[in-house]
Amino acid sequence: MNVLVIGGGGREHALCWALDRSASVQEVYVAPGNAGTLDQARPLDLDVQNSEAVAAACARHGIDLVVVGPEAPLVAGLADDLRAKGIAVCGPGRAAAQLEGSKTFTKELCARAGIPTARFESFDDRAAARAYVQAQGAPIVVKADGLAGGKGVVVAQSVDAALAAVDGCFDKPGARVVIEECLTGPEASYFALCDGETVLELGTAQDHKRVGEGDTGPNTGGMGAFSPAVVLTPALKQRVHDEIVAPTVRALKDAGTPFVGILYAGLMLTEDGPKLIEYNVRLGDPEAQALLVRLESDLGELLMAAARGRLAGHTVALAPHSALCVVMAAEGYPGAVETGTPIAGITAAEAEGATVFHAATLRTADGALHAMGGRVLGVTALGADLAEARRLAYQSVDRIDWPAGFCRRDIGAAAAGEGGAT
Numbered sequence: 001m002n003v004l005v006i007g008g009g010g011r012e013h014a015l016c017w018a019l020d021r022s023a024s025v026q027e028v029y030v031a032p033g034n035a036g037t038l039d040q041a042r043p044l045d046l047d048v049q050n051s052e053a054v055a056a057a058c059a060r061h062g063i064d065l066v067v068v069g070p071e072a073p074l075v076a077g078l079a080d081d082l083r084a085k086g087i088a089v090c091g092p093g094r095a096a097a098q099l100e101g102s103k104t105f106t107k108e109l110c111a112r113a114g115i116p117t118a119r120f121e122s123f124d125d126r127a128a129a130r131a132y133v134q135a136q137g138a139p140i141v142v143k144a145d146g147l148a149g150g151k152g153v154v155v156a157q158s159v160d161a162a163l164a165a166v167d168g169c170f171d172k173p174g175a176r177v178v179i180e181e182c183l184t185g186p187e188a189s190y191f192a193l194c195d196g197e198t199v200l201e202l203g204t205a206q207d208h209k210r211v212g213e214g215d216t217g218p219n220t221g222g223m224g225a226f227s228p229a230v231v232l233t234p235a236l237k238q239r240v241h242d243e244i245v246a247p248t249v250r251a252l253k254d255a256g257t258p259f260v261g262i263l264y265a266g267l268m269l270t271e272d273g274p275k276l277i278e279y280n281v282r283l284g285d286p287e288a289q290a291l292l293v294r295l296e297s298d299l300g301e302l303l304m305a306a307a308r309g310r311l312a313g314h315t316v317a318l319a320p321h322s323a324l325c326v327v328m329a330a331e332g333y334p335g336a337v338e339t340g341t342p343i344a345g346i347t348a349a350e351a352e353g354a355t356v357f358h359a360a361t362l363r364t365a366d367g368a369l370h371a372m373g374g375r376v377l378g379v380t381a382l383g384a385d386l387a388e389a390r391r392l393a394y395q396s397v398d399r400i401d402w403p404a405g406f407c408r409r410d411i412g413a414a415a416a417g418e419g420g421a422t
Contacts, residue, residue, distance in 0.1 A: 001064035001065060001300060001304065002025075002061060002062050002063045002065075003019050003028050003066075003067060003303075004028075004030070004031065004061075004063045004065070004067070005029070005033075005037075005067045005069060006031055006048050006054070006067065006078070007031075007048075007069030008031075008032045008034050008037075008360075009069065009285055009359045010286055010289055010358065010377075010378040011069050011070075011282070011284070011285035011286075012033065012034075012069040012070075013036045013037050013357040013358050013359070014288045014357050014378075014380075015069060015283070016037045016040040016041040017355070017357070018292040018295055019040075019299055020040035020041065021299075022298045022300035022301065024298050024300040025300040027042065028040055028041040029041055029043075029044050029057075029061060030042070030043055031045070032044075034358045034360065034372075035358050036356070036357060036358025044057050048073055048078070049073060049076065049078070051078055054066070054078065054081075054082060055081070058082070058087050063087075064088060065089070065090065065307060066079075066087055066088070066089045066090070066091075067089075068090070068282065069283070071097070071280065071282055072147060074091050074261075074282065075097045075100065075147060076094070079091040079092060079097075079261075080093040088307040088308060089260070089307055090260070090261050090262070090303040090304070090306050091261040091281070091282065092260055092261045093257065095252075096252050096258065096259040096260075099248070099259070099280075099281050100147065100279055100280050100281040100282075101146060101281075102146060103122075103143050103144075103145050103146075103178040103278065104122040104145050104176060106276075106279055107120045107178060108122075109251055109252075110248075110276060113248065113251045115244050115247055115248060116243060116273065116275045118141070118181045118183050118277070119181045120181070121178075122145070122176060122178050122179075123176065123178075123179065124175070126167070126170040129166045129169075129170070129177050130166055132179055133166060134159060136179070136181075137159060138156055138157055138161070138162055140156050140159075140162050140179060140180070140181070140182055141153065141154070141155050141180040141182050141183075142156060142165035142166055142177060142179055143177065143178045143180065143278075145169075145175070145177060145178055152169075162179075183268040183275055183277070184268070185268050185269045185270040186206075186269045187266070187267065187277070188204060188231050188232050188267050188269060189204060189205045189206065189264060189265065189266055189284060189287055190240045190241075190267060191203050191262060191263070191283065192241075192249075192263045193261075193262055193263075193302060193303075193306050193316070194249050194259050194261065194263055194311070195260055195305065195309045195311040196249075196259060196260050197249070197253060197309070198311040199246050199249050200311050200314060200316060201237065202262065202291070203227055203228065203294065203295075203318055204227060204228045204229035204232045204237065205225050205226065205229055205284070205290055205291055206225065206227075206229045206231065206415065207224065207225035207284065207286065208222070208223045208225070208408060208410075209222060209223070211329075211333065211334060213408050214410065218334055220333065220334045220374075221375055222284065222285060222286050222287070222327060223327045223375075223408045224286060224324070224325055224326045224408055224411030225286045225287045225290045225325050225411070226290050226324040226386060226415065227287065227322070227323050227324075228318075228322070231269055236269065236273075239273060240265060244265055244267075244276050245263060248263070249263070260306060260309075261281060261282065261306065262281075262283050263279065263280075263281065264283065285359070285375075285378075286325040286327050286375075286378045286380075289323075289325040290323040290325045293323045293380055293382050294321060295316070295317075295319075296317040296318060296319055297315070297318075301314075321382050321383060321384055321385075322382070322383055322386040322388070322389045323381065323382045323383075323389055324381055324383070324389040324393045325378045325379065325411075326378070326380075326408070326411050327375050327377070327379075328375075328376055328377040328400065328402065328407045329374055329376060329405060329406060329407065330404055330406075331405065331406055332374075334374060337373070337374050338404060339371060339373065340370050340371070341371045341402070341403075342371075343361070343369045343370065343400065343405070344369070344400075344402070345401040346369065346400065348399040348400075349399040350396065352392065352395045352399055353396065354379050354381040354395075354396035354397075355379075355380050356379050356380070356396070356400075357379075359378060360372045360373025360374065360375065361377070371402065371404065377405075380393065381393035386412055387417070387418065389412070390413070390416055390418070
């Protein structure tokens with residue numbers, strides 16, 4: 001079959017890479033892609049927010065399956081529009097995508113279905129939200145209700161910080177904010193592939209959201225990740241399936257809005273057991289990079305089975321190894337960054353044993369590679385254990401010549417028994 005991947009980041013490069021290795025896939029297309037995806041996929045120049053343009057491209061190129069990588073097109077209803085035209089899509093429709101598009105939607109679903117999560121209140125009024133923060137005290141968590149690129153969450157250690165976060169959310173017209181109790185414990189991510197009814201575990205990961213070593217500084221879209229999540233034992237994974245993910249999928253099916261695609265549960269492992277922090281309705285970035293290099297199953301076959309409602313009987317095979325992804329970002333990230341800075345050494349880095357996934361790159365006519373965003377590269381290595389994966393990944397990082405870039409040096413260190421942040 002021919003597959004079209006929608007998106008142009010590191011997650012989409014990893015999807016193209018895994019689909020290119022799938023025996024069931026004849027050709028991979030990507031829109032818009034980046035400099036890295038050119039090695040595995042044929043780029044298409046089209047407006048991915050325009051479902052008519054995407055459907056026309058599918059007809060023109062004989063595309064059998066569309067895989068939507070980022071959240072924004074899903075929340076906007078791209079999957080609904082394509083399915084209405086008879087095109088197979090791995091990705092939820094607009095209604096089910098509200099799991100990520102609206103934190104209020106998700107928290108209210110959890111309350112109805114008895115899914116364990118933090119206590120919360122949702123506000124569309126600044127004064128009421130501020131009053132609630134002052135009544136609850138700190139630490140407390142403030143979340144922008146809608147899409148925020150992984151950066152709309154503030155874990156406030158003081159009331160003043162929480163009030164500032166509330167004010168920041170309400171600087172935007174029509175804003176809504178969710179305020180939660182502050183849960184404590186190790187964090188982990190659980191990924192499931194769903195066809196509207198069947199829920200198949202796709203794998204687990206742990207990531208580092210904060211920009212600075214020791215998990216300091218502001219939240220980012222992710223500075224690195226490793227898979228599997230060492231804190232998720234088989235017993236805990238079963239609880240996540242039984243108490244969180246399966247009831248969510250069942251509730252959406254019962255509501256007439258079945259979830260088809262990849263469901264990403266961000267978890268806090270509290271003293272009372274696993275609790276849901278948030279849902280994403282697609283693979284994470286950079287978790288996808290670490291997870292997909294471990295995948296031994298045919299990804300194309302799995303995604304098509306989900307799209308067609310035929311996941312029952314399928315299994316997911318993952319290498320019994322560890323994988324680790326180190327994100328290289330432009331200086332200044334998650335704030336303003338300079339674009340167009342040159343990058344060299346990718347071939348040398350991959351010769352050290354890593355796969356370098358591109359997230360925001362452009363190759364010019366003369367063959368030179370340039371950084372075009374905040375998070376730019378995901379240097380990903382597979383090792384017999386996490387310590388070896390770390391060694392290989394950072395060995396490869398050191399071969400990349402990008403003076404305008406930086407990375408954290410402690411990704412996975414604590415989990416590998418080397419000290420540092422968890």
